[in-house]
Amino acid sequence: MFFIAGLVTWLEITHFQWLSALFFAIFAILALLEWRRRTVIITPTKMVFNRLLQKNYLVIPIADIRQPHFTKHTVTVTVNGEVLNFTFTSKAIARLKLALKQQEVQ
Secondary structure (H helix, E strand, C coil), rough: CCHHHHHHHHHHHCCCHHHHHHHHHHHHHHHHHHHHEEEEEECEEEEEEEEECCCEEEHHHHHEEEEEECCCCCEEEEEEEEEEEEEHHHHHHHHHHHHHHCCCCC
C-alpha cells in the first residue's frame, strides 16, 4: 500500500517530493521487518506462523502438510491442495527443515 502511494505521488508531481520518498522508505522498512521478524512455532500437531501486520496467526496442521520444498530463503508446502510459499532467513529455513524432518513430513 505504501509503495503504491509513493508511486502515485511521484508520478503525479514531476519534481522530487519528500512525501514520495517517505512512502518508499516506509515500504522498505515494513518489507524488511516483515521478512526478518516472521516467526514459526512448531508443536507436535501444528505450525503457527506469526506475521508482522496481521493479528491472526496462520495455523497449519502438520498432518496436512505435503511436498515441502526448500531453497536458500524460501519454503514451499502444499496444504489441502493449496500451495503456500514463505520467505525466511537461511538459518530459519535450516531449523524449519530439521523440525519437519523430525515430524516425518514428506
